[in-house]
Amino acid sequence: MKFMHLADLHLDSPFIGISKHLSHLHHNFVNAPYLAFKRAVDYAIEKELDFIVIAGDIYDAAHQTIYAQSYLVREFERLNDAGIPVVLIHGNHDYLNTSKYQVHYPENVHEFTKQEVTSYDLTLQNGERVRFYGFSYNEQWITEDMVADYPQNPHETDWTIGLLHGDVKRGDSNHYAPFEVQAMVDKDYDYWALGHIHQTLELHETPTILYSGTPQGRHHNEMGDRGGYVIELKDHGQIEKEFISLAEIVWQDVDVFCHADDQASDIVKSVEEAMANFQAEQQASQQSYILTVTLRDSDLLSPHLQEQIERNELLQALEIRFTDHLFVAVRKVTMASEIEGIRFDYDPALNDSFQHITEQMHEEEHYQQVMGDVFNHAVIRRWLPEMKEDQAIKEEVIDTAKQSLNQQFSLAFEVIEDED
Numbered sequence: 001m002k003f004m005h006l007a008d009l010h011l012d013s014p015f016i017g018i019s020k021h022l023s024h025l026h027h028n029f030v031n032a033p034y035l036a037f038k039r040a041v042d043y044a045i046e047k048e049l050d051f052i053v054i055a056g057d058i059y060d061a062a063h064q065t066i067y068a069q070s071y072l073v074r075e076f077e078r079l080n081d082a083g084i085p086v087v088l089i090h091g092n093h094d095y096l097n098t099s100k101y102q103v104h105y106p107e108n109v110h111e112f113t114k115q116e117v118t119s120y121d122l123t124l125q126n127g128e129r130v131r132f133y134g135f136s137y138n139e140q141w142i143t144e145d146m147v148a149d150y151p152q153n154p155h156e157t158d159w160t161i162g163l164l165h166g167d168v169k170r171g172d173s174n175h176y177a178p179f180e181v182q183a184m185v186d187k188d189y190d191y192w193a194l195g196h197i198h199q200t201l202e203l204h205e206t207p208t209i210l211y212s213g214t215p216q217g218r219h220h221n222e223m224g225d226r227g228g229y230v231i232e233l234k235d236h237g238q239i240e241k242e243f244i245s246l247a248e249i250v251w252q253d254v255d256v257f258c259h260a261d262d263q264a265s266d267i268v269k270s271v272e273e274a275m276a277n278f279q280a281e282q283q284a285s286q287q288s289y290i291l292t293v294t295l296r297d298s299d300l301l302s303p304h305l306q307e308q309i310e311r312n313e314l315l316q317a318l319e320i321r322f323t324d325h326l327f328v329a330v331r332k333v334t335m336a337s338e339i340e341g342i343r344f345d346y347d348p349a350l351n352d353s354f355q356h357i358t359e360q361m362h363e364e365e366h367y368q369q370v371m372g373d374v375f376n377h378a379v380i381r382r383w384l385p386e387m388k389e390d391q392a393i394k395e396e397v398i399d400t401a402k403q404s405l406n407q408q409f410s411l412a413f414e415v416i417e418d419e420d
């Protein structure tokens with residue numbers, strides 16, 4: 001039997017962290033998770049897969065937009081018409097408030113609704129029977145280990161699959177149904193379809209315990225191609241795993257090298273060459289690219305040109321390249337010297353504390369504390385409540401804070417040097 005494993009679709013992501021100069025691409029970004037899912041549905045229908053499992057975070061928020069709901073229902077109906085079942089759970093982003101209105105999906109869809117482990121049996125067209133075990137989040141956090149509640153494989157069906165949205169037990173922040181891999185292995189299932197981690201990650205090979213990752217990266221930290229997995233379970237415990245590219249827009253890091261006598265037009269040309277390479281690639285991939293450019297050896301450029309680049313002047317000179325509906329755009333140009341922290345070499349203690357602070361900023365608790373005033377502001381709370389959870393904004397805030405620190409302290413460094 002052959003099925004598709006998807007997770008973390010985050011359909012109604014607002015993408016409010018997109019830079020101003022790309023604002024007219026905002027629509028493309030908002031649409032990307034939907035189109036990635038559509039690609040998955042097209043693939044499943046074309047290859048006549050037996051079913052699709054979705055391991056949570058289908059929607060980005062517990063309050064789903066009408067657009068997201070109707071889009072999902074429409075795609076599920078296409079699968080229904082093709083005779084392809086869907087089995088899904090909800091995660092921490094799209095947790096089900098069961099006391100509120102429930103969405104009714106087409107009859108090919110089985111939705112685990114309870115925050116307790118239940119089972120669902122599916123009979124495939126070839127007569128084989130599959131047992132699924134899973135649960136959905138009914139609240140944002142689940143701190144208990146849910147794997148304990150999954151039964152030992154009773155072998156009452158041909159196949160047994162576990163669905164879980166969560167994270168491996170670690171340190172002191174265990175808010176997402178923390179589990180231990182060995183406990184999953186001990187259940188003796190044929191496959192574990194995991195969601196929550198946005199990159200592809202295999203936690204165990206036999207039996208396979210796998211995060212399929214998100215089909216559409218939402219910020220530059222979710223770099224590279226994204227998609228889902230097609231899993232074929234064969235007799236005698238054999239398994240075939242194939243990554244399927246689904247992303248509509250791919251985030252990429254690009255290095256561009258500077259030379260001592262480069263003037264502004266040379267740098268523009270070099271970045272445009274890099275963009276052209278992606279444009280060539282796009283013919284085959286049918287994907288758009290959003291680039292984060294790092295100018296290596298930017299110290300070699302004249303101080304004046306460096307200042308201009310710092311003021312984002314270069315970014316404004318780079319036009320978005322379109323091929324039909326696909327694009328290649330640069331979201332940010334950073335000089336290597338800005339991000340490498342080499343300006344702190346004169347004081348190892350300062351360097352350490354800089355590293356420590358920037359790492360700490362990534363911890364959710366610290367970040368929420370630092371940003372508390374912003375997030376609790378009446379206007380933000382009313383109009384942009386999702387900002388608090390938006391990972392793109394978080395990355396942007398941390399990047400900007402880093403650069404600002406870097407700039408301020410590097411100035412101090414120059415002053416000290418001058419005094420010598």
Ligand SMILES: [Mn+2]
Pocket residue numbers: 057091092093165195196197
């Ligand atoms: Mn999640």
